[in-house]
Amino acid sequence: xxxxxxxxLRMVVCIKQVPKAEQLKIDPVKxxxxxxxxxxxxxxxxxxxxxxALQLKDKHGGSLLALSMGPPRFIQALETAIGMGAxxxxxxxxxxxxxxxTLPTSYALSKAVEHLGHFDIVFCGEETTDSxxxxxxxxxxxxxxxxxxxxxxxxxxxDGHVRAKRAVEDGFEVWETTLPLVITVNHGxxxxxxxxxxxxxxxxxxxxxxDLNADDVGLDKDKIGLxxxxxxxxxxxxxxLPDRSGRIYSGEAREAVxxxxxxxxAEGII
Amino acid sequence: xxxxxxxxxxxxxxxxxRDHIRRGSIQLIGEGRRIADILGVKLSGALLGHxxxxxxxxxxxxxxxxxxxxxxxxxxxxxxxxxxxVMVELVEKYKPEIMLLAATKNGRELGGRFYVHLQTGLAxxxxxxxxxxxxxxxxxxxxxxxxxxxxxxxKTRPQMATARPNVFPEPERDPKRKGRIxxxxxxxxxxxxxxxxxxxxAHMEDEATRLADADVIVAGGHGIRKADTFGTxxxxxxxxxxxxxxxxxxxxxRWLSKDRQVGQTGKTVRPNVYVAIxxxxxxxxxxxxxxxxxxxxxxxxxxxxxxxxxDFGIVGDLFEIVPEMIRQIRERxxxxxxx
Ligand SMILES: Cc1cc2nc3c(=O)[nH]c(=O)nc-3n(C[C@H](O)[C@H](O)[C@H](O)COP(=O)(O)OP(=O)(O)OC[C@H]3O[C@@H](n4cnc5c(N)ncnc54)[C@H](O)[C@@H]3O)c2cc1C
Ligand SMILES: Nc1ncnc2c1ncn2[C@@H]1O[C@H](COP(=O)(O)O)[C@@H](O)[C@H]1O
Numbered sequence: 001x002x003x004x005x006x007x008x009l010r011m012v013v014c015i016k017q018v019p020k021a022e023q024l025k026i027d028p029v030k031x032x033x034x035x036x037x038x039x040x041x042x043x044x045x046x047x048x049x050x051x052x053a054l055q056l057k058d059k060h061g062g063s064l065l066a067l068s069m070g071p072p073r074f075i076q077a078l079e080t081a082i083g084m085g086a087x088x089x090x091x092x093x094x095x096x097x098x099x100x101x102t103l104p105t106s107y108a109l110s111k112a113v114e115h116l117g118h119f120d121i122v123f124c125g126e127e128t129t130d131s132x133x134x135x136x137x138x139x140x141x142x143x144x145x146x147x148x149x150x151x152x153x154x155x156x157x158x159d160g161h162v163r164a165k166r167a168v169e170d171g172f173e174v175w176e177t178t179l180p181l182v183i184t185v186n187h188g189x190x191x192x193x194x195x196x197x198x199x200x201x202x203x204x205x206x207x208x209x210x211d212l213n214a215d216d217v218g219l220d221k222d223k224i225g226l227x228x229x230x231x232x233x234x235x236x237x238x239x240x241l242p243d244r245s246g247r248i249y250s251g252e253a254r255e256a257v258x259x260x261x262x263x264x265x266a267e268g269i270i
Numbered sequence: 271x272x273x274x275x276x277x278x279x280x281x282x283x284x285x286x287x288r289d290h291i292r293r294g295s296i297q298l299i300g301e302g303r304r305i306a307d308i309l310g311v312k313l314s315g316a317l318l319g320h321x322x323x324x325x326x327x328x329x330x331x332x333x334x335x336x337x338x339x340x341x342x343x344x345x346x347x348x349x350x351x352x353x354x355x356v357m358v359e360l361v362e363k364y365k366p367e368i369m370l371l372a373a374t375k376n377g378r379e380l381g382g383r384f385y386v387h388l389q390t391g392l393a394x395x396x397x398x399x400x401x402x403x404x405x406x407x408x409x410x411x412x413x414x415x416x417x418x419x420x421x422x423x424x425k426t427r428p429q430m431a432t433a434r435p436n437v438f439p440e441p442e443r444d445p446k447r448k449g450r451i452x453x454x455x456x457x458x459x460x461x462x463x464x465x466x467x468x469x470x471x472a473h474m475e476d477e478a479t480r481l482a483d484a485d486v487i488v489a490g491g492h493g494i495r496k497a498d499t500f501g502t503x504x505x506x507x508x509x510x511x512x513x514x515x516x517x518x519x520x521x522x523x524r525w526l527s528k529d530r531q532v533g534q535t536g537k538t539v540r541p542n543v544y545v546a547i548x549x550x551x552x553x554x555x556x557x558x559x560x561x562x563x564x565x566x567x568x569x570x571x572x573x574x575x576x577x578x579x580x581d582f583g584i585v586g587d588l589f590e591i592v593p594e595m596i597r598q599i600r601e602r603x604x605x606x607x608x609x
Contacts, residue, residue: 021553022575024413033417106386129554130413132534133394138350138382147464148350150379163468168375169528170287171472177465184379187535188522230391234407234420241560241579248567248577250585257594260566261602263582269543269564270510270599 008062009157009179011053012116013086013123014109014140015046015068017077018130026238033236042077045125047192049185052155053123054085054193060157063087065116069097069109075209082203083195089203090116094214099226102131106139107223108214113144115217120179126151126187137184147181153189277427280306281366283357284317284329284337285377287348291325294372294435296332301399301438302370303333308401311367314338316360318353320346323451330449332441338364340454344463348376352462354384359456361388366428368406373432381432391423392430397437405429415534415557436482436538473527481530486512486543489532489559490520493548493569493588497525502592503547509599510543517549533558548588551576568592 023038042050050066057064066081068074069092078089092112100108113122122144124137134150141148153172154165162177167186195203203209214224222228247263249256264270282302285292299315306313312335317326319341326337338360344352357380361369371377373395385392393408397418400407405422406429412419423429481487488507490500500514507514514530521531532539534557544562549555551567551574559565560579567580568591577583584591 021413024416024553026416033413101391102382103386103389103391126535132412133382133392134378135382135385135392135394138379139386141350142354142383142386148379148383149465150350151375166375167528171470171528173467174469174471175465176468181465188518230389230426231393231421231423234402234422236412237409237418237420239411239415239417244565244579245581246577246583248572248580248583248585250572253584253586253590253594254598256584256586257591257598260582260584261595261598264566265602267564270602 009056009060009120010063010118011056011121011123012065012067012113012119013046013049013053013081014136015050015066015077015081015125016043016128016130017041017068017070017074018043018128021129040073040076042080043125043128043130045127045185045187047125048187048189049123049125049183050081050084050086051190051192052152052183052185053121055190056121056155056157057085062120065090067092067109067112067116069093069105069112078209079200079203080195083199084193085196085199089209090212091209092212092217094219096214096219096221096225099229100224101229101231102133102135102139103230104224104228106136107143108217108219109136110140110143111217111219112212113140115212118180122146122180122182124182124184126184134184137182141182144182147177148184149175149177149181150184151186152183153186155183275365277365277367279311279314279364279366280309280368280370281314281316281361281364281428282334283369283371283377283380284315284325285348285372285374286317286319286322286325291329292372292374292435293440294374294377294433297435297438297440298370298372298433299329299332299334300441301433303441305368305399305401305406309367309404312336314364314366316340316357318345318356326451328443330451331443331445331447333447334449336450336452338452338454340456342456342458344458347467349463349465349467350379350383351464352458353380354387355458355462356456357384358387360454361428369428369430371430371432373434377432381430385430388428388430390426390428390430391421392432393421393423394432396431396433399431399433406431411534411557413553415553415560434538473529481513481515481532481537481539484513484539484541486510486545487515487532487539487541487559487562488512488545488547489515489517489549490526490547491517491549491555492519492523493550494520494525497523500526502596505596506545506592509596509603510545512541512543515539517552517555546576546580547592549576550574551579
């Protein structure tokens with residue numbers, strides 16, 4: 001049996017709001033990405049990170065803070081996190097942060113974490129669906145000088161000792177380390193809970209969202225935003241996928257299969 | 271501080287796992303060679319481990335000019351913190367202008383840690399590289415493969431990138447190729463060990479039915495409802511002379527082993543025929559199979575995204591369609607190949 005931590009676990013989960021990947025389209029004429037009208041959501045693997053943290057909180061007690069860096073509309077994501085059970089939501093928002101690549105993003109999030117106090121675990125998702133780098137978690141571990149465990153699917157904590165299972169290409173690894181640490185959570189490792197009605201009311205009425213700006217957390221202005229980002233996007237090229245014939249059949253199974261196989265035979269596929 | 275040396279050369283992190291250099295690293299030696307030759311500079315490798323000297327020789331045979339060999343008991347198995355510390359020291363000592371790692375899970379978490387200490391730029395999961403006015407253009411799929419972003423790092427050095435495995439061809443091994451092995455002395459102590467791997471649970475790898483080599487892939491998604499359905503998909507695969515694979519959802523549910531996952535975080539495949547069964551066609555899945563020669567989709571939702579990239583398809587219940595396909599293919603077979 002596991003021993004509860006004396007004061008419970010202090011945890012922070014970093015969440016980002018992202019455009020729904022499935023809805024993004026390329027403008028056929030301008031060949032640019034169409035973002036207008038695209039809904040946003042919490043980055044999918046961040047939901048798994050939230051769920052993992054909430055399960056630890058259910059078991060050991062403690063507190064869970066959701067932290068996001070971005071424009072004011074990211075409040076939506078924080079409200080969802082509170083609805084799911086996070087105690088508080090913090091938005092780090094500043095124009096000076098605009099255009100940050102992963103280096104300033106992990107720096108700024110780390111400074112925000114330090115500003116907010118001491119934590120036992122900093123959680124991130126495995127990667128975001130919009131920038132898909134997975135660098136922010138390890139980058140925060142480097143900035144905070146903490147151990148990191150990435151692509152974690154299960155975690156167990158006992159007397160300040162951490163035992164976690166991570167998914168790698170050729171299997172699973174079990175790792176041991178101590179608190180505090182940074183964890184990135186593997187997409188799909190659990191079933192994120194839905195926000196509860198009570199949680200939603202809490203998010204809306206009590207106004208648990210706190211705003212921080214660059215000065216509040218003591219960010220060095222040279223290290224953030226476009227000027228603090230070593231990488232630049234030189235250009236975006238749209239991918240020309242091969243034209244597909246798109247012969248789709250429906251109706252009675254036997255007949256549909258016959259037509260499909262006729263096509264495949266005609267094309268020499270079978 | 272010593273006189274500033276102009277960054278020069280290309281360095282590849284040689285990822286070593288248990289008893290072999292990982293494929294992604296070998297492929298990257300080939301691509302690193304190409305880049306180094308365009309720039310007219312040397313290609314070096316960083317090999318960390320314990321008792322791994324013979325792999326340094328192997329790495330040279332794939333195309334390196336030299337290997338920085340760092341051996342220490344603490345480095346025997348990969349761990350982010352000590353590996354990151356060693357890589358920072360190597361890069362600061364030799365000042366490569368380009369630093370490449372395979373975009374494996376360890377390559378990504380290692381790169382994602384040590385580039386912070388170097389305060390430079392890191393592009394993730396690149397699928398192509400170009401040189402533009404002596405700078406590296408790091409090309410990577412964005413938005414699930416709908417576009418390609420050309421990323422550059424002009425102000426800081428090294429220009430760092432991780433590169434997606436199985437995109438670059440494996441270079442030929444030349445047993446006669448000679449290079450220098452430079453033994454590096456880097457101090458490591460117990461204080462550098464902040465986490466320990468205590469157990470490894472291996473997946474079964476089936477080399478005989480490697481996805482990368484398959485002409486026909488029959489892939490199942492969450493729509494197949496249970497692991498057992500893969501039995502039926504295997505029958506279809508057998509009838510078509512192919513092998514089975516799946517979406518990340520079926521892998522997460524443990525209905526299929528991880529090495530059979532197709533997509534952005536799984537394998538990238540390009541078979542002659544890809545049959546997507548009960549797969550919705552999420553961008554992350556499409557990223558791994560959209561360049562297949564012919565795509566066949568079977569899904570009961572006519573609105574499923576997967577139909578948008580399908581050459582052929584059937585809207586219907588897979589539990590009816592797939593057995594019917596197997597039956598009719600077998601029926602046609604004798605007529606086509608009389609034996
Ligand atoms: C960071 C990240 C990385 C990811 N990497 C990958 C990756 O590498 N590979 C990958 O595949 N996914 C990946 N995903 C997940 C991806 O976003 C989707 O969730 C996943 O691909 C969906 O799997 P699916 O199509 O099997 O399941 P679903 O989306 O649940 O689709 C099931 C489909 O089956 C159909 N269906 C149901 N019943 C039947 C029936 N009786 N007959 C016919 N059709 C039926 C449904 O209409 C539906 O279209 C990643 C996600 C993230 C966030
Ligand atoms: N702007 C952000 N605000 C909060 N968390 C973030 C932000 N960007 C990235 N993260 C966290 O870092 C993880 C990896 O993101 P990335 O490196 O962008 O793929 C995400 O899953 C989040 O947990």
